[in-house]
Amino acid sequence: MKRRTFLIGSLSGLSVLALSSCVPEAPTPTGTPTPTSTPAPSLVPQPAGMLRSSWSEDPFARGSYSFAAVSSTPQQREDLAEPILDRLFLAGEAVSADAPGTVQGARGSGQRAARALVDLAEPGEQIAVIGAGIAGLAAARQLADDGFTVMVIEARDRLGGRIETVANDSWPIPVELGPSFIVSASTNSLDEELTGLEVSHTEFLPVPEVRTPAGAVTEVSTVGTDAVTEALAWAAEQAQDTALAKALVATGSAELSMTDGDAGVSDADWLDYQLATATTLETGAPTDEMSSWYAPEPATTVADDTRIVLGGYSTLVDDVATDLEVLYSSVVTRIGYTETSVSLRLGTGESLTVDRAIVTVPLGVLQGDVIEFVPALPFAHRGAIAALGMGTLDKVWLRFDEPFWDTEAVLWTTVGDDTLDFRVWVNMMPLTNEPILVGFVSGEHALALAAVDDTAVTDAALRSLEPFAVLATATPAP
Ligand SMILES: Cc1cc2nc3c(=O)[nH]c(=O)nc-3n(C[C@H](O)[C@H](O)[C@H](O)COP(=O)(O)OP(=O)(O)OC[C@H]3O[C@@H](n4cnc5c(N)ncnc54)[C@H](O)[C@@H]3O)c2cc1C
Incomplete structure (x- = not known):
C-alpha cells in the first residue's frame, strides 16, 4: 500500500498540491461494487x-536529539556554551558544535563547560550540575577530580538520561533504548574506554x-x-x-x-x-x-568507523559516575543567578544555593519552559534555544x-x-x-x-x- 502523497505533512501546502496533481485519478466505479477483501493474516x-522508547513523550527529554532547524546556525550552539555572568554554564548534546546528537558530543560539551568553570572558580567552591546524563556526569567527574564539591541533581531515579540500557532476565542481551552506536569511532576514544570496561562492541559496516x-x-x-x-x-x-x-x-x-x-x-x-x-x-x-x-x-x-555496542552503553555512565554525589528524583524548576551565586529550587519545594552551576538538561526541556530562569537567559541563549530543533x-x-x-x-x-x-x-x-x-x-x-x-x-x-x-x-x- 502507498499513500502516493508521501510527502504530505513533510512538504509545504504548495508541494502537496503539486504531488496530488501527479497522482493518477482513481477510476469512477461502475456496475456492482466488489466485496471488500479481508486483509491477509x-x-x-x-x-x-x-x-x-517514546522519547518525545518523556518529560525529561522531550525529543531524541537536536537538529539544525530552518534558519538556525551552528554558531548558535556556540552561543549556548557562553558562560552566563560567569556563574551559569549550559552543556549537553545540543551545545556541541562539532558532534551534536551524539554521546561523544554531549560528553565533550560537559567537559568543556567544566573547564570553563574551573578557569573562573576559586578552590573549594560548591558546584551544582543539573542532569545526570553523559554531559552532566562528565562535567561533574572533571570538577570532582579538580577538587570541587559537586552535587549532581537528576530528575529521574536513574543515571544516564538518554543513555538507557535495560538489562533484565527476560532479555538475553542488554537492550538499548537510547544510543547503540559509537559514531565516528576513529575521532574519539569511546571504543577504547568500553573495551577497558569489558563492554563488548563490534564494527558496524553493513550494506x-x-x-x-x-x-x-x-x-x-x-x-x-x-x-x-x-x-x-x-x-x-x-x-x-x-x-x-x-x-x-x-x-x-x-x-x-x-x-x-x-x-x-x-x-x-x-x-x-x-x-x-x-x-x-x-x-x-x-x-x-x-x-x-x-x-x-x-x-x-557507509562510514567505516561506526561500532555497535552490545554489552551495555550504561556501563560507561556508571563508570564516569563512580563516587559522585547524585540527588535522584529531584526536578529543578527554577534557577536564579546573580554575579555571586546560583540558587536552585526543586519540585519538592526545597532550595539550595551554590557558587556556580552547569545545566545539562536537554534542549527539549529548555524549550518547554519547565525551568524558570531568573533573570531570563541572555538574548543569544534564548535565541539559540528557540531556533534549534528537537528531533x-x-x-x-x-x-x-x-x-x-x-x-x-x-x-x-x-x-x-x-x-x-x-x-x-x-x-x-x-x-x-x-x-x-x-x-x-x-x-x-x-x-x-x-x-x-x-x-x-x-x-x-x-x-x-x-x-x-x-x-x-x-x-x-x-
Ligand atoms: C533513540 C536514540 C538513539 C540514539 N542513538 C545514538 C547513537 O547510536 N550514538 C550516539 O552517539 N548518540 C545517539 N543518541 C544521542 C545520545 O544519546 C545523546 O546525544 C546523549 O546521550 C545526550 O546526553 P546529554 O547528557 O546531553 O543529555 P541527557 O542524556 O538527556 O541528560 C540530561 C539529563 O537531565 C535530566 N533532566 C531533565 N530535566 C531535568 C530537570 N528539570 N531537573 C533535573 N534534571 C533534569 C534528564 O533526566 C537527563 O538525565 C541517541 C539518542 C536517542 C534518543
Missing part, C-alpha cells in the same frame, strides 16, 4: 518480548538489504540521493535558508514519477526511501522543519522464539510503502546469535507512535516486518 509471528513490499530484494537506486543532493545544492545558492521540503519542491522532486518500475518501486518511492532511511533518521526531523543549509549530505559510502527517533526491540526471516543481513530497510512506520531494522542474530530485531522510527511517524500504546506499536512493527517474512514463507528452506 500476518506472516510475522507475535514476539515473545517487546520493549520500546543494507532493501526489500519491496512484496519481499523482493532490490538494488538501491540513486534517484533519492540525487534529488536530495540537488535540493541541498540549490538551497546553498539561495539568499536565505529554506526547509528541505521546499528545496525539494523547488528542484522538481514533486514531479518525480510515481509510476512503479519492474520491482514495483517508483522514482518517488526512492526519494521517500532516502528521506525515511537516512535524512530523517539521522536528524529525527520532518523535512518541512529541517534546514537545507545544514541538512546532512546523502552519504555515498525524534524511537526504537522497538522485538524478541522472537526463533527467527522467521531468511536473511543473514544485519541491516534491513524497505522501499515502496511509505505507510510503514519502521523502515530500518537491525538484525541482532548475526551479531549476538539471538533472534532479536531492533526497529527504528523517526520524524512524524515517531511522533505519532509515541502517543499510542504498546500493542499498537507492536502491530505497527510487525506490519513493517512483513517484507522480511514473505520470501521465507514463499520459499521454505529445504
